[in-house]
Amino acid sequence: MNYENRDSMGMYRPFQNNPAALSSEDGPGPHLMGAETLIGNNVFNHEGLNLGDIKEIMLDMRSGGVSYAVLEFGGFLGLGSKLFAVPWGALTLDTVAKRFVMNVSKEQLENAPGFEKDDWPDMADPMWEQSVHDFYGTKPYQRPL
Template sequence: MNYTERDTYGMYKRESHADADSSAGPGPELMGADTLVGNDVHNQSDEKLGDIKEIMLNMRNGQVAYAVMSFGGFLGMGEKLFAVPWSALTLDTENKCFVLNVDKEHLENAPGFDKDQWPDMADPEWEKDIHAYYGTERAADVARL
């Protein structure tokens, strides 16, 4: 299911792009978090990697920190969860999915977790390792620049 199908308030429904004006809704620059949960994640080779299970907000700075993505398994059995830095994802509005620039093998080896054993995402070392794995910068590092 993609964000247009989860749009209970009609914020992404425009008659046409030619008729769209600034009052036609917030997307895709601002999007409801609930509409993004369940969206597929593909890589740049258009291989499906998984889907968004949760969006994690950093309550200290008010920014989206991670998308928790599922990968592997069958019908929810044996799937692994991954915290992907939000900055590693790109919204593809044409195909209505997220793009994560990694191949499947890289994701298979990524630090993941079981749905019953979540990591301490507030731990600075864990955060540093996750950002290093995906080649992204932590918000704290960007703020210092």
């Protein structure tokens, strides 16, 4: 599923029949998008392998910034799958295919720091945060003082 399919408020309608508008600064998307429309979007790697879909978007309530997308990967019909906190900076929006892309292989993701649905990590722990950013090669964004 993609953000246009999940758009219940019509925010992307002006862009659906005008691909040139996606490079415009007018209106929502791809520079400003609704979080609800992004949940459920597929995430692929650069080889075209579907890595799963976004289950949640984690906001830093201190700064208002987006910290992570929670990606569900593996398993079958939700059984045996695992969740992964992917730094927002590790994702790129592909506006042509209408999906997210990240630069990891299936094997790399299988070895990523993940967690179970009923055992979420302490995402405010600086050591946990650093380990996630180290894995994906991203830097935590700077919070305002």
